[in-house]
Amino acid sequence: MYEDVIDDEDMPLSRKSILPGTGFFVPDEIDEERQEREIAAALDGESVAVVADPDADGLACVALVREVFGEGALVPAGPHELEDGLQRVADYASPDVQVFVCDLCPDKFEYVDEELEALMANSASVRWFDHHQWHDDVAAKVREAGVDLVVGDSEEECTADVALRSLDYDFDEQYAELAAVTRDHDLWLREDPRSDDIADLAYWLEPEEYVDIVAEHGVDLPPEAEELLAERRVEKEALIEKAVQRGEIREIGDWNVAVTYGRCSQNEVAEAFREQGADATVIVKPAGSASIRGTDAFQRCHEVAGQVNGGGHPKAAGCKPRIYDDMLDYAHHWTTRGATTKQVILDAFRNLPEEDDEGVETER
Structure with a gap:
């Protein structure tokens, strides 16, 4: 397939809005091989690893963990990639690694049982912070496996809130504010206009770049980030309008x-x-x-x-x-x-x- 067939950079919005992005057409095995290489390199020599959903909430947790430990290799894992993230840490991290799992929830324990067993056998500890709706039996089995699991009230807290109160550390106000603004978006409260900014920025930037920005600036974003948001939102608003119209x-x-x-x-x-x-x-x-x-x-x-x-x-x-x-x-x-x-x-x-x-x- 010619690259220009799947490249959506110059595609008219009327067509772009109904087709998936370029990454959809890349075979899974190619993308997985790339991820394997990148994650193996990130975990090499690290004593802390964070398996997290790479949205604003999950990445805020990465920033919190890194503030506490001074390091923390990020293993991005969406909801349907949780077991892969767990297995990659088990495969590539050192056996004394401290593992944090953030903003992810298995629908069934069977989806992660083997991967979690491997992770527990190849790590010093596993702590899990989340705020989704957990089935009682799944939570019980995860804890029985040896995991320190903390699940917040999904109507009151985002996962960054859970991590903030669960980590034994005196965080600066910047991080409490980051958790509060992340919560405003993640729980769709919409009381702080900055919450849309960090959510959009987390979506448009590479995860590591986003974590670096909020770790340095908190939710008061630097000018270059504001410029990126303004530029990208022109297209964003047009795509929203088309979805509403149809x-x-x-x-x-x-x-x-x-x-x-x-x-x-x-x-x-x-x-x-x-x-x-x-x-x-x-x-x-x-x-x-x-x-x-x-x-x-x-x-x-x-x-x-x-x-x-x-x-x-x-x-x-x-x-x-x-x-x-x-x-x-x-x-x-x-x-x-x-x-x-x-x-x-x-x-x-x-x-x-x-x-x-x-x-x-x-x-x-």
Whole structure:
């Protein structure tokens, strides 16, 4: 395949918004080999390792750990890469490494049992900080494996909050402020305008670059970071507008559920639909995954996502239905603007058990 076919640098926004980024078309084994090399090099000689989701919350935890220990090799791992991150530390770190796992939650213990066993056998200690919705049995088994697990209230804390209070260290106010502003975005409180800045910056920069910036400047970003944000947001706003324009609001049971498709910033799209009266919003992405955002009127996003290979929080969750067997499935996904994925997720809304007046689930 010619590179210019998948390169989206100069692609018109009308097409860019409906197709995944260039990285989607790079074979997994090539990307995995590159990651293996980079992570092995990062872990070489390090006594501290941090397996973290590379968003603003996970990377804030990396900054906190590095402030305490003066080091901390970052092993980036999204929610569907958790087991890979654990195994890579077990494979490449020294046996006396102190390991921190941040902002990640396994849906089932079976997904990480072998990798966690290997990690426990090849490390000095493992501490795990998170704020997602953990199943009691999963948390119990992780602790039984020897992990020091601390899970915060997902409606009150982000993982940076959990790390800040769990690490035995007298942090400067800069780090408490970083956790507070990260929480403002991660819990979608939207009370501090700086929270959108750090979330966008974490998305657009390489993880190490972001960690360096917030470790040095906190949430008061340097001019070059502000310039980058201003430049990138021109395109960001255009992609948001296209996603909102192609969306619709459907009545499902007692809820108005907005559903749309496109490469975009999901939180801003969800806010636009909330202003139009949506109780929940589903944003289907070109890569096949989807984000589910709730409101005060709908706080069961994690229940919806849990039915379709995902999870998260009551007001914010993500998933990727297991419906893509080959490139024809993805081609159908792009040309129909995610029709099958939309249907699967909307069916998950319909399948939610009813709640009584006190919020207790009852049989339909």
